[in-house]
Amino acid sequence: MEGMSLISRGFHGRRRTPAGAEGRVPPGQYVTDGFPVLSAGPTPRTPLTEWTFSVRRGGSNLRSWSWAEMLALPAETVTVDIHCVTRWSKLDTQWRGVSLDTLLGQVEGDAGYVLAFCDGGYTTNLPIADVTGGRAWLACEYDEQPLDPEHGGPARLLVPHLYFWKSAKWVRGVELLEHDEPGFWETYGYHMYGDPWKEQRYSGD
Amino acid sequence: METLDGNAIAGLLYEIFGEEMTAATAICESCGSAASVADSVVYLRLPGVVVRCRNCAGLQMVITRVHGLNCVDLSGIAVLEPPGNTP
Amino acid sequence: MEGTALQRRLTWQAATVTAAAWETPSVRTLELAVPGWPGHRAGQHLDVRLTAEDGYAAERSYSIASAPGEPVAITVERLEDGEVSPYLTGELRIGDTLELRGPVGGYFVWAEADGGPLLLVAGGSGVVPLRAIIRQRRRSGSDAPIRMLYSARTLPDVIYRDELDSYRNGVAVSYALTRARPPGWTGYARPVDAGMLAEVAWPAGEEPLVFVCGPTGFVETVAGELVGLGYSPGRVKTERFGGI
Numbered sequence: 001m002e003g004m005s006l007i008s009r010g011f012h013g014r015r016r017t018p019a020g021a022e023g024r025v026p027p028g029q030y031v032t033d034g035f036p037v038l039s040a041g042p043t044p045r046t047p048l049t050e051w052t053f054s055v056r057r058g059g060s061n062l063r064s065w066s067w068a069e070m071l072a073l074p075a076e077t078v079t080v081d082i083h084c085v086t087r088w089s090k091l092d093t094q095w096r097g098v099s100l101d102t103l104l105g106q107v108e109g110d111a112g113y114v115l116a117f118c119d120g121g122y123t124t125n126l127p128i129a130d131v132t133g134g135r136a137w138l139a140c141e142y143d144e145q146p147l148d149p150e151h152g153g154p155a156r157l158l159v160p161h162l163y164f165w166k167s168a169k170w171v172r173g174v175e176l177l178e179h180d181e182p183g184f185w186e187t188y189g190y191h192m193y194g195d196p197w198k199e200q201r202y203s204g205d
Numbered sequence: 206m207e208t209l210d211g212n213a214i215a216g217l218l219y220e221i222f223g224e225e226m227t228a229a230t231a232i233c234e235s236c237g238s239a240a241s242v243a244d245s246v247v248y249l250r251l252p253g254v255v256v257r258c259r260n261c262a263g264l265q266m267v268i269t270r271v272h273g274l275n276c277v278d279l280s281g282i283a284v285l286e287p288p289g290n291t292p
Numbered sequence: 293m294e295g296t297a298l299q300r301r302l303t304w305q306a307a308t309v310t311a312a313a314w315e316t317p318s319v320r321t322l323e324l325a326v327p328g329w330p331g332h333r334a335g336q337h338l339d340v341r342l343t344a345e346d347g348y349a350a351e352r353s354y355s356i357a358s359a360p361g362e363p364v365a366i367t368v369e370r371l372e373d374g375e376v377s378p379y380l381t382g383e384l385r386i387g388d389t390l391e392l393r394g395p396v397g398g399y400f401v402w403a404e405a406d407g408g409p410l411l412l413v414a415g416g417s418g419v420v421p422l423r424a425i426i427r428q429r430r431r432s433g434s435d436a437p438i439r440m441l442y443s444a445r446t447l448p449d450v451i452y453r454d455e456l457d458s459y460r461n462g463v464a465v466s467y468a469l470t471r472a473r474p475p476g477w478t479g480y481a482r483p484v485d486a487g488m489l490a491e492v493a494w495p496a497g498e499e500p501l502v503f504v505c506g507p508t509g510f511v512e513t514v515a516g517e518l519v520g521l522g523y524s525p526g527r528v529k530t531e532r533f534g535g536i
Contacts, residue, residue, distance in 0.1 A: 203271065
């Protein structure tokens with residue numbers, strides 16, 4: 001049971017919402033100019049010649065793209081706000097990538113959920129509805145540059161309407177699932193869905 | 206991304222185990238190497254704390270704090286031995 | 293004996309700032325009155341927690357700058373993009389309360405029974421726990437000889453300079469200034485490297501105890517070079533500090 005913490009006189013934490021950004025910053029967040037690097041392990045370095053993105057079900061590949069094949073897919077540039085559960089938000093971030101609609105559109109079936117899997121072993125789960133309908137991308141460029149390995153390059157998931165732990169770095173594919181299964185942070189108590197506007201940080205929020 | 210070592214979570218580990226843990230020896234479940242908990246690679250500023258083996262980068266511990274309770278996964282440590290006689 | 297005698301539940305508690313002094317233009321030492329402080333060991337640290345009125349909290353760890361028996365003190369370097377250090381160095385006043393948890397750490401510690409000779413290698417604010425070790429050596433009457441190599445950006449950045457320069461018997465301090473030197477500087481003028489360590493460090497055959505503290509990159513470079521000089525990894529203890 002959390003006891004009452006001592007309030008530190010004059011401590012405000014980071015600055016909250018800058019002028020003009022009202023309505024764009026979810027509860028409990030502060031806006032940062034930087035781009036903090038949060039990694040749970042060493043940065044993977046998969047050569048592009050070996051990189052693939054796969055859509056899998058039941059242990060088999062339904063569809064898979066090499067890096068060259070992925071680059072040949074239609075891509076779009078998007079500008080979005082991103083919100084990390086560790087409380088920083090970054091506004092107007094620009095990314096370029098392939099919509100997950102393009103990647104998932106070619107597979108059929110009754111899956112309700114996906115589990116994204118990544119180099120280094122990270123996973124995160126999402127409802128299919130949240131990675132389709134123009135809500136998610138496989139992003140390989142940030143700020144008009146190839147995505148830095150520290151930020152998830154060569155490619156990461158981008159799902160800006162949810163907390164940024166769902167935007168899995170170094171993503172290598174998604175497993176289609178009938179039932180929602182917790183990924184890495186979800187297993188350790190983080191929310192299965194993660195809507196920053198409802199402050200769904202932890203399980204039960 | 207800057208990593209730290211087990212010294213950085215001495216207080217957290219004391220809170221969890223009820224005793225000083227940085228001088229304890231951890232045997233890594235992934236590679237079998239033995240090292241002080243203080244020597245492990247610690248990733249902070251995350252949704253939780255991730256601790257990895259300095260030798261093989263295998264996952265040793267994950268600690269999150271959910272609604273005031275510590276959630277601790279130690280399955281990456283095969284054996285945790287109290288401090289021995291080494292200085 | 294020490295461990296069991298001092299067993300007590302480690303918990304967050306309120307301490308009071310009793311004194312504050314600037315060591316350098318960006319480094320401040322805070323002396324604290326901690327109710328029920330059980331004493332500490334040289335090299336240990338404590339965790340500080342700041343909580344804003346809306347409940348937002350930030351935690352950081354700071355090495356204890358004082359030796360066992362002296363008033364509890366921490367030395368904090370103000371980091372540009374920091375969240376906690378600007379508060380501790382710029383806002384916190386004598387008489388304010390500070391929430392802390394400690395002492396913690398049982399690995400990066402030294403007591404006279406551990407013997408020597410000692411090699412202490414400091415990068416920037418990594419000097420803080422090492423200064424506590426030097427003070428403990430003096431307070432305990434230990435004759436374990438100490439060699440310290442302290443790497444800082446410039447001479448004004450050197451923390452505890454007057455104190456370190458005052459040591460004579462059995463304590464030798466060398467400095468490496470990496471960014472700028474005053475005219476006539478005769479100390480090292482480059483980042484710590486294998487050659488410098490070979491000149492400063494004890495011969496490996498003396499089986500010294502080594503404590504290396506500072507930023508992660510610094511610590512890993514130094515630790516690697518020491519192994520290259522024949523030091524046994526088991527006798528080299530490391531503590532990595534983070535920025536922010």
